[in-house]
Amino acid sequence: xxxxxxxxxxxxxxxxxxxxxxxxxxxxxxxxxxxxxxxxxxxxxxxxxxxxxxxxxxxxxxxxxxxxxxxxxxxxxxxxxxxxxxxxxxxxxxxxxxxxxxxxxxxxxxxxxxxxxxxxxxxxxxxxxxxxxxxxxxxxxxxxxxxxxxxxxxxxxxxxxxxxxxxxxxxxxxxxxxxxxxxxxxxxxxxxxxxxxxxxxxxxxxxxxxxxxxxxxxxxxxxxxxxxxxxxxxxxxxxxxxxxxxxxxxxxxxxxxxxxxxxxxxxxxxxxxxxxxxxxxxxxxxxxxxxxxxxxxxxxxxxxxxxxxxxxxxxxxxxxxxxxxxxxxxxxxxxxxxxxxxxxxxxxxxxxxxxxxxxxxxxxxxxxxxxxxxxxxxxxxxxxxxxxxx
Amino acid sequence: xxxxxxxxxxxxxxxxxxxxxxxxxxxxxxxxxxxxxxxxxxx
Numbered sequence: 001x002x003x004x005x006x007x008x009x010x011x012x013x014x015x016x017x018x019x020x021x022x023x024x025x026x027x028x029x030x031x032x033x034x035x036x037x038x039x040x041x042x043x044x045x046x047x048x049x050x051x052x053x054x055x056x057x058x059x060x061x062x063x064x065x066x067x068x069x070x071x072x073x074x075x076x077x078x079x080x081x082x083x084x085x086x087x088x089x090x091x092x093x094x095x096x097x098x099x100x101x102x103x104x105x106x107x108x109x110x111x112x113x114x115x116x117x118x119x120x121x122x123x124x125x126x127x128x129x130x131x132x133x134x135x136x137x138x139x140x141x142x143x144x145x146x147x148x149x150x151x152x153x154x155x156x157x158x159x160x161x162x163x164x165x166x167x168x169x170x171x172x173x174x175x176x177x178x179x180x181x182x183x184x185x186x187x188x189x190x191x192x193x194x195x196x197x198x199x200x201x202x203x204x205x206x207x208x209x210x211x212x213x214x215x216x217x218x219x220x221x222x223x224x225x226x227x228x229x230x231x232x233x234x235x236x237x238x239x240x241x242x243x244x245x246x247x248x249x250x251x252x253x254x255x256x257x258x259x260x261x262x263x264x265x266x267x268x269x270x271x272x273x274x275x276x277x278x279x280x281x282x283x284x285x286x287x288x289x290x291x292x293x294x295x296x297x298x299x300x301x302x303x304x305x306x307x308x309x310x311x312x313x314x315x316x317x318x319x320x321x322x323x324x325x326x327x328x329x330x331x332x333x334x335x336x337x338x339x340x341x342x343x344x345x346x347x348x349x350x351x352x353x354x355x356x357x358x359x360x361x362x363x364x365x366x367x368x369x370x371x372x373x374x375x376x377x378x379x380x381x382x383x384x385x386x387x388x389x390x
Numbered sequence: 391x392x393x394x395x396x397x398x399x400x401x402x403x404x405x406x407x408x409x410x411x412x413x414x415x416x417x418x419x420x421x422x423x424x425x426x427x428x429x430x431x432x433x
């Protein structure tokens with residue numbers, strides 16, 4: 001079903017995908033209007049037991065972890081000198097920038113009085129709080145990511161002098177990105193250290209900050225592999241020879257790293273269990289769920305990444321990247337929703353309203369649209385001919 | 391759940407197991423590294 005209409009002199013085809021995207025945007029705008037005119041109570045199922053719901057779990061915790069590809073890739077290239085992955089830096093940094101921008105946008109939905117979002121910096125700083133550190137790091141890192149991706153925009157706009165200044169700052173920005181990411185990725189886990197009585201012992205551990213940081217590296221590596229595959233499939237015509245030539249090497253190299261980091265993450269989780277002597281919980285229903293998370297979404301992708309990298313099976317690596325991403329998403333859902341308030345009766349437990357789902361899907365759609373808008377216009381998946389020699 | 395009469399007993403057990411796990415991890419990560427890189431070296 002597609003009929004044609006004209007817009008700004010160009011033929012614009014209405015396809016089922018565009019209709020779906022249009023429907024999501026329209027519904028998202030309606031719920032946004034309700035949220036900002038009627039308040040949180042009108043659109044969410046949040047209550048005093050669960051003041052942080054789907055928007056924090058998915059839009060913030062998952063969003064921040066999955067946007068880690070930016071610092072992982074730029075650190076690999078500019079700090080560890082793995083120049084063969086250079087073509088992956090811009091797409092990864094762009095995904096990181098859009099991811100963090102959407103995290104901040106999502107926070108305006110979730111903070112009761114959204115225009116007070118800058119209060120921790122301007123009015124009431126709480127420098128001893130993990131949340132203050134997360135807020136500060138996210139704000140600074142968003143600025144760093146903007147500067148890191150700005151050469152693409154400046155090349156597109158033809159501002160070569162300004163671009164030259166920003167490019168000279170690349171190493172400093174990369175180091176800043178790594179420092180800020182280390183701080184806030186771990187602090188997001190640190191936020192849950194104050195709820196030992198609310199979070200199930202299998203997920204609660206004094207190693208939570210370390211677990212969040214290490215798993216964010218897995219998320220970053222896997223997202224770069226996954227996103228690279230999607231870009232090649234849907235935007236392959238925008239890629240230059242270097243991108244296409246190196247895409248398989250990138251997947252194999254990142255799969256090796258992913259396998260090692262996942263193995264480390266698995267042992268950190270085991271260490272948490274051993275240090276708190278939580279073994280007996282493994283025989284319960286929550287234990288089965290934990291074993292599924294650790295076995296199916298940590299140990300399995302670790303082995304599959306290793307097999308894929310050894311056999312140079314890029315197809316296996318790409319599917320494993322999806323599994324690993326799902327594993328990180330599952331972990332964030334478990335820590336902040338499923339295993340949170342586990343003592344409460346089921347009728348008192350939180351389940352998101354349909355409007356919360358709409359906003360989360362709306363924000364992801366905005367991210368995909370923004371990514372497509374940028375990569376179809378700016379030199380992200382290809383080198384700008386004027387600067388190809390650099 | 392295993393019974394512990396004193397904090398010392400608990401710490402000895404949990405820390406002891408953690409140290410054993412650390413040893414296993416060192417060996418396992420070494421093995422994984424060999425598995426990942428051995429074919430590259432052959433090539």
